[in-house]
Amino acid sequence: MTAPAREARSDAPLLEMQGIVKTFPGVRALGGVDLDVRAGEVHCLLGQNGAGKSTLIKVLAGAHQPDEGTISWQGERVALGNPQAALRLGIATIYQELDLVAGLTVADNVFLGREQAQLGFVRPREINRRAAELLTRLGHPEIRPGAEVGSLSAASQQMVSIARALSQDARLIIMDEPSAVLDNEEVERLFAVIRDLTASGVAVVYISHRLEEIREIGDRITVLKDGRTVATGLPARETPTREVITLMTGRTIEYVFPERRTPVAAGTPPLLEVEDLGLRGAFSGVSFTVRPGEIVGLAGLVGSGRSEVLETVYGARRATSGRVRVGGRALRPGDVGSAVAAGVGLAPEERKSQALLLGESVARNISISSLARFARGGFLSGAGERAAAREQVRSLDVRPADETREVRTLSGGNQQKVVLARWLLRDCRVLLLDEPTRGVDVGARSEIYALVRDLADRGVAVVVVSSEIPEVLGLADRVLVVAEGRVLAEEPADALDEHRVLDLVMQGTTTHGVAPELHHTSGAGTTRLEKTQHEGTVA
Known part of the structure; x- marks a missing residue:
């Protein structure tokens, strides 16, 4: 969708930030950031996880005080000593972690x-x-x-x-990943509100990993990398995707998938067996197997039952029919403990609300499923727990490399690494991944792809759910296409392409009386399986 043209605005900035520097103990979060925002525009702030976006908006919101640099509001120097000072000027912030x-x-x-x-x-x-x-x-x-x-x-x-x-x-509203928990219809409503606000002269600073959103709602772009401004004032609709990605990462990168190794031998017994599995109201008759070292992908629309299949296999939902076996042994339906004891791990779609203890340390989040390993005489060995977590942090290159740090302070990509580290420490045999790179920047996602392939190389059976077709096809050895709670097709990943997957999904949903309007844009480098509106990711 193309945003309606807006009236011409004055070039005089409403807000100017120049040379902003912010240092925390051992970390230089901002090393010289410049940003100017005009009244009535949507100014998009882009950068990899850890580039400094969150710190910058906290400086603008008065939550952090800069060590160096100046802030001007309507041409006059101001000091934002606290959030109330920012609000008095008319600066309101909507954080990704809602403060309700x-x-x-x-x-x-x-x-x-x-x-x-x-x-x-x-x-x-x-x-x-x-x-x-x-x-x-x-x-x-x-x-x-x-x-x-x-x-x-x-x-x-x-x-x-x-x-x-x-x-x-507010005269300036900062929106940090506002669409992360919204469906397509809600995103459209949000955009309508944003257009109404900007038409009345309100400025919006918009942060998102989804490049299609940036192109639809944005006017200008500022890109941060390693705490510095590397580009500012770029036209949101005209700047090529590759140029934005190169600015963010310092290199050209799209989907970087590790080379597939030799396929698993056909005679290898399956490690995970899902037989005629059903969950009333969500899906039925789902059957598939995964052999050691194999990656199986589930592709389908949001609401097709993909995530529910993973949660039912894991025991977070109690199956109403069918069975799940790991290593030939049946798991008790609806029993997470049984699944974990058998070696099954789940990285859920909503990692912040479903997988992480945000107020706890990185070490505790990594060790939480393996605490018995560190118990001595009824007491927990904190030193042993931290040492094991430290090794996982080093192995997965979690940044910052501090296992005592609260996990809420990490970027999305590093939080996802912590979730994966939990199951590595547990030595899981079956790993279920639901949208493993959602909210993860283009640099970190290639690291996660390499990690997933490495786990498969070690003999782990992996099941991946993703809305991004290239991700499913690039990671998986086999792909199951799911629609309306049914498996429509199962084929080798190299026998499918994006158009074939879309055709299968559309055929399956139309058969059941639903004809979704599916959009895909090759220019954004991705096709997402969504209803009514394409949501691209910077990739």
Whole structure:
């Protein structure tokens, strides 16, 4: 979709940041960043995980103080000593990790710290009314202002966070990966809101790994690498994908898959056997095997049952039919402990909410499934736990190489490495990967591809789910195409191409009364299996 043309704007910047430097103990997060944002534009901030984007927006939000550099607002030097100072200027930030208070209502979160009071008493009817107006503007009138925000879905919580920013009458809104938990229809609603905001002169700083989003909603691009600005002011729609990638990584990179080794011998007994597996309302009759050293990919639309298959094999969901065997032994349905004991590991799609203990150290997140190994006489050997984690951090090149660091402070790619390290330490025999590179930058994803292939070379049986067809075809030895909870086809990966997979998916969904509009763009270097709207990833 092509964004409608916007009116010409003044070149005078609303915001200017020059030479911003920020150092933490042992880490130089920003080494000289320049950024200027004009009123009424969407300025996209790109860079690999760890490039300094999060630190920069925290400086802009007043959460961090720069060691060097200047910040100007409407041509005047300003000091953003705290988040309140930024809000007073009209700078609102929507973080990727939402900062909502789970025990409060939607309306209370929207107006937290700015409650409408009369004679010292909060006026809930007024804040409920205003919250409802904001949510209706966002296209979500179904979100009740009086609902407890912790009971909402991740997508609905994201909308509440956006409503809070709108309620502050912001002149500059920073959006950090706002589409990560939104479906295609919600992304379109978000873009409509952004266009409405910019038409009224509000500026937006937009951070996303998805290049198709950048092209659709963005005006200009700034690229960060290693804490420095390497390019700024690039036109979002005209700058070639390869140029952006080269600026981000310092090299030309798209999908870098390791060479396939000699295929597993046909007579090798399977390690994982899935027979006629079903989960009521999600999928039925799913059967496949995976031999040691083999990678099997599941390709299909979001909602086709792919993720549910992995979760059922792992025991996170209780199968309503069929069976799963590992090494010839049946796993108890709905029993994660049985699966882990048999050597099955899962890296789920939502690693932050489903796989990681964000407030715990890297070491604890790596060791959590292997704690019995470090128990001595009923006590946990912290030194042994940290030493084992340190070895995994070194082996997987987790950055920063500090096993005592809170895992929440790591970039998306390094967090994914921590999840994989957990199962490496556990010596798992079957590894289930659900969207292994979602939210991971182009540099880190090639490292993850190499790691997955290395695990297969060691004899691990791997199952990969991905919305990106090139990823499935590039990693897998065999591919199962899934639609509407059924396996439509199973073929060697080298016998398929992107168009064939799309054809199979469309045939399968049309047969069941659903004819999704599938888009793919070769220029963005990827085809994602999504309904109604293509979501490209910078790759």
